[in-house]
Amino acid sequence: MIANTIVETESPEEFIEEIEKAQDCLPKKIDANPKTVEKGLAKLVLTLIELIRKLLEKQAMRRVEAGSLSDEEIENVGETLMKLENKMDELKEIFDLKDEELNLNLGPLGDLM
Amino acid sequence: MKLYLYGIIDSSDQITESIYGLEGSSVYNIPFCDIGAVVSEISPPIQGVTEGAVLEHGAVVEKLMADFTVLPVRFQTVIEGRDNLLLMMQSYYKDFKDNLARLHNKLEFGIKVIWPAEKIKENIIKTLKKGKQKDSESNSSQGRKFMTEKFEKYKIDKEFQAKADKFIKVMDTFFSKFATEKKLRKLKTEHLLLDAVYLVEKSQESNFREAFEHIKSARSDFKYLFSGPWPAYNFVVLSKQSALLTDSQQTDLLDKVTQDQMLVGADSI
DSSP states (O other): OOOOOEEEESOHHHHHHHHHHHHHTOOSSOOOOTTTHHHHHHHHHHHHHHHHHHHHHHHHHHHHHHTOSOHHHHHHHHHHHHHHHHHHHHHHHHTTOOGGGSOOBOGGGOBOO | OEEEEEEEESOOSOOOSOOBOGGGOBOEEEEETTEEEEEEEEOSOOOSOOHHHHHHHHHHHHHHHHHSOEEEOOTTOEEEHHHHHHHHHHHHHHHHHHHHHHHTTEEEEEEEEEOOHHHHHHHHHHHHHHHOSSGGGGOOSHHHHHHHHHHHHHHHHHHHHHHHHHHHHHHHHHHHTTEEEEEEEEOSSSSEEEEEEEEEEGGGHHHHHHHHHHHHHHOTTSEEEEEEEEOOTTOOOOOSSOTTSOHHHHHHHHHHEESSOOSSOOSOO
16 A cells, blocks of 8 residues: 555645745755855854844834834934944845845754744 | 665564665665664765655655554665664664654645735735824934834734734644644745644544645635645654763764764655
8 A cells, every 4th residue: 555645736836936935045054165155154144143133123113112212212223223224235235145045944943034 | 784764664574565765776674673674775875865866765655654654764864784773773762662652643744825925915004004194204314214114014014924823823723623743834935824734643634634625715815735645754753862872872873874864754845
């Protein structure tokens, strides 16, 4: 007797596309190629900076939502976050990295972001 | 002699059916107590991951699944010689037995759901816009504008996540009735609402399939993928330490298992 495994869908192309998208940003191995090591390192560092930036942003949004920031504080935080985002965009451009690439697979814990 | 390992089975008997594995090699069972390690012999190192080799590996595991409870082993798990294999079996025997007992008579099914993310977002934006209009115009500073824009996005995303949770909860309620264990991943991409695997008793297979058909007919604007039955790739759980070996012995043993994977089911199908 054979298990008769089936894969059943009416939209195979769409699922393939989404699965590939989900896998694209999750390198299973570190690329230690000497030609790309700089980019690999930049990717790792920028991923961590991006994580911290997103956490800061989320915290700021939560505080805006809760009404615990004054107008002045909102302006200051907004300007800081804007500058940080602009700087990140510049660095991403320098190292030719896309937003989707700034992620890490933490195994059973899932993705970093 | 290198042994390519396909899986651990709940039998120490020889496999009666002729099964051929990687590179057409004969597959056989190496018994250890009342369980066995299903292997084939390979001489050259495996050259990378090819689609054909992955399919050959999968086909062996699926054939085994028809007659035994199988703990599928990751693709490209190679052990140096029979002695090391037996040492590994001894080391993980309790883990293997626990998993084999837990997974006996159970099958894995995969369910993926794509939802119309753009349409869902559009509706959220419409609803949120209804509530407010005057706010953003009077804010002139750059920092303030930035925060206003970000806050809008934050609210949309929050609502988007909440809707995803709601849909997943409804679907999962149906599937969980017939499953003993599950692993759910929400929004792996913006469109991939759900990527789930369920462990289902063989006796509940048809009920589980019916639940899927029911869910499928409920939302025609969602897209669904159903797969299975699979061996329990995602439900093999090994404890980190083996009671039979010391730390250093265990490290030695793990070094002898080539490739970077140890025994546990594959992450994804």
